[in-house]
Amino acid sequence: MSRDLTVFAQLGLTAPIIQAPMAGVATPQMAAAVSTAGGLGSLGIGASTVEKARDLIRQTRMLTNRPFNANVFCHRPATRNAEKETAWLNLVKPEFERFAASPPKELAEVYRSFLDGGAMFDMLLEERPAVVSFHFGLPTPSQIKTFKGRNILMLATATNLHEARQAAAIGMDAVVAQGWEAGGHRGCFDESAEDDQLGTFALTRILAQELDIPVIAAGGIMDGVGIRAALNLGAVAAQLGTAFIATDESAAPIAHREALAGESAQHTCMTRVISGRPARCLANRFTKWGKHIPDASVPDYPVTYDAGKALNAAASHHGDAGYGAHWAGQGAPLSRAMSATQLMHDLISEIQAG
Ligand SMILES: Cc1cc2nc3c(=O)[nH]c(=O)nc-3n(C[C@H](O)[C@H](O)[C@H](O)COP(=O)(O)O)c2cc1C
Known part of the structure; x- marks a missing residue:
């Protein structure tokens, strides 16, 4: 016991x-x-x-x-797979292009x-x-x-x-x-x-x-x-x-706090497209995009995170908070700011x- x-x-x-x-x-x-x-x-x-x-x-x-x-x-x-990583960069490219940006030329194991x-x-x-x-x-x-x-x-x-x-x-x-x-x-x-x-x-x-x-x-x-x-x-x-x-x-950025305080708190989802491993996030434009991406096409953790972080930086630069790693659990609507x-x-x- x-x-x-x-x-x-x-x-x-x-x-x-x-x-x-x-x-x-x-x-x-x-x-x-x-x-x-x-x-x-x-x-x-x-x-x-x-x-x-x-x-x-x-x-x-x-x-x-x-x-x-x-x-x-x-x-x-991480097990590196050049072919898979190149395919991933091509897959996320249109999302970068929304913000007049390009994905990184290659991915790195960020930690x-x-x-x-x-x-x-x-x-x-x-x-x-x-x-x-x-x-x-x-x-x-x-x-x-x-x-x-x-x-x-x-x-x-x-x-x-x-x-x-x-x-x-x-x-x-x-x-x-x-x-x-x-x-x-x-x-x-x-x-x-x-x-x-x-x-x-x-x-x-x-x-x-x-x-x-x-x-x-x-x-x-x-x-x-x-x-x-x-x-x-x-x-x-x-x-x-x-x-x-x-x-x-907390060191959570304002966008994370705002999402947590709003309607998004009602909708969390498990996604692996941000980092390469399943994580529960406040649903946003990126998690929605990732919904139909097969797990097998996502490069290893934390290599995928390199693209996820770059995409969020490009989007944030244009005032779009829809690509953040806004992790939160299902109890999010009960969050208290104090x-x-x-x-x-x-x-x-x-x-x-x-
Ligand atoms: C923003 C955020 C970051 C997290 N980072 C870590 C981490 O670095 N290491 C870890 O062991 N767990 C991490 N977790 C998971 C927590 O340890 C824990 O399992 C989870 O927060 C419990 O669920 P709750 O968020 O609904 O309270 C993280 C959770 C959140 C919400």
């Missing part, structure tokens, strides 16, 4: 709330506000350079003396996997955040052994029982049960495998029943009522991402009100 609270007792958390790591959206200010309020704040350093990641950790440490989490991406390094080189690992060992979490897969047994030796707690995302069992067997301290409702990238270990698209409710319950390590529920949880529901299902905490996008401390400290205060009151 996953009712083992050791992992959180060890960290001294007073609220069963993890602010999700969100590359490009979470900030040291956000993570520090959440940790100071008794939850676990997180930094998303998966798409950062090692230097930038180190700086984010140091900034957070200056803002709080509470524990926080640094999250990296353990995706399978590396944690599994692909040791510099990020070395930096984490030096900086020693209290918690490190992994998305898209698991670190190596030797990395895990070293983290454990430094008393760094480890969390990993799982989208099904098979992945969760692998995470538990390799030594993760807790698993994040990421439901289909969740905003941002799906943490599937193998994005080309059949996806059962389990929702947060069923997945949390299944993992809580089957695993001996604690389970954290993630996906569509926006308030204290949702957090209580997750706890009732056997989770020890809830991980909330979308709920923090509109906070004052400070992260106030949101934590409200979430804790809502949990207690139950």
Whole structure:
């Protein structure tokens, strides 16, 4: 049973709330506000350079003396396929042309996997955040052994029982049960495998029943009522991402905040045309374009992201926000714009009100 609270007792958390790591959206200010309020704040350093990641950790440490989490991406390094990538550039070309722009001549792997080189690992060992979490897969047994030796707690995302069992067997301290409702990238270990698209409710319950390590529920949880529901299902905490996008401390661009505050919040969809991996996004012109694109024609993650980012830059330059990576979960209409400290205060009151 996953009712083992050791992992959180060890960290001294007073609220069963993890602010999700969100590359490009979470900030040291956000993570520090959440940790100071008794939850676990997180930094998303998966798409950062090692230097930038180190700086984010140091900034957070200056803002709080509470524990926080640094999250990296353990995706399978991209397999390059020149023919496929050229075909992709030709496919997106007409979208660039709407903005009198051209796609890049060739695509680049815009950031590396944690599994692909040791510099990020070395930096984490030096900086020693209290918690490190992994998305898209698991670190190596030797990395895990070293983290454990430094008393760094480890969390990993799982989208099904098979992945969760692998995470538990390799030594993760807790698993994040990421439901289909969740905003941002799906943490599937193998994005080309059949996806059962389990929702947060069923997945949390299944993992809580089957695993001996604690389970954290993630996906569509926006308030204290949702957090209580997750706890009732056997989770020890809830991980909330979308709920923090509109906070004052968020690095989300105005276009993302505006989409979240408007009618678009009612319509999220899973798409892989932006980055190369399935991710839940507020529906926009780009996701609509991508609806009929076969998965097999999309180049590997994060190579596809290179074109996605360039297209968004071209569109934004012309005042068109319809191509942004506006990740959000199905709970988007419940988003609240306020400070992260106030949101934590409200979430804790809502949990207690139950
Ligand atoms: C804007 C955004 C960015 C995200 N980036 C990351 C990330 O860098 N690493 C990660 O493990 N999860 C990331 N996620 C997924 C979250 O960890 C979590 O699974 C999700 O936010 C939960 O669903 P919710 O958004 O409905 O709360 C991101 C989610 C969002 C909304």
